[in-house]
Amino acid sequence: GEDVEQSLFLSVREGDSSVINCTYTDSSSTYLYWYKQEPGAGLQLLTYIFSNMDMKQDQRLTVLLNKKDKHLSLRIADTQTGDSAIYFCAERHTGTASKLTFGTGTRLQVTL
C-alpha cells in the first residue's frame, strides 16, 4: 500500500542541525524526494535519492535511507531562519510514471 508518514512539527535553534524523519510502506519505491514549501508558495525540490543508495549529501543537506526499515531522513546542517518551512517527503513507485505520494509534512521552526 501507499502510506508516507512524518512527524508534524520540529523546533530547532539557529545554528543547530535539524533532522526530519519520514517512513514509507511501499517497498517498490524507486525514488524518494524531499520538498520544501514556504508560506503561500509551491513546492521547491531540495534533493532526492534513488532507492539503491544509502546516503546522499548536497551542501548542508544529507539524506539517509534505511531500506530495511523503510525510513528516510533529511539532515540540515547549520539550520538558518530561512529554513523555516514545511518539509515534505515523497515517494515515486515503479510503473507509476510521475505520480508522487507525499507525506503529511513536517513544519520546521527555527528559533534564535
Place this chain on the structure above:
Amino acid sequence: KAGVTQTPRYLIKTRGQQVTLSCSPISGHRSVSWYQQTPGQGLQFLFEYFSETQRNKGNFPGRFSGRQFSNSRSEMNVSTLELGDSALYLCASSSAGDETQYFGPGTRLLVL
C-alpha cells in the same frame, strides 16, 4: 530557463460553477502532473499528462478533468464546484526520463 507557471494565482468561485486552471511547464518538459493540496487531505495526485495523453489518474471524481496541448501546456477543469474543492492546485513538470518534478507556485481556489 523559466520555471513552471500557473494561472491564475487566485480564484474565487461559488458552488455549482466550473473552473479552468492553466499550467505552462518548463520549456522542453513534456510531462505535466496536477496535485491538490488541502489542510485535511494533504497533497494528493490528480492526474498526469504526457504528450497530450493522460498517463496516470488519481482517485478523484469525474468532475475533475484535464488535457494537454501540443505545446505541453496543460489545463485542468473542475465542474459543479463544491465547497470541499477549495484548495491549492499545484502543477509539476518533468522531462521524459527525468526522475525530478518541478512545481509551479500553485493556484489557490476558494469556493463559496
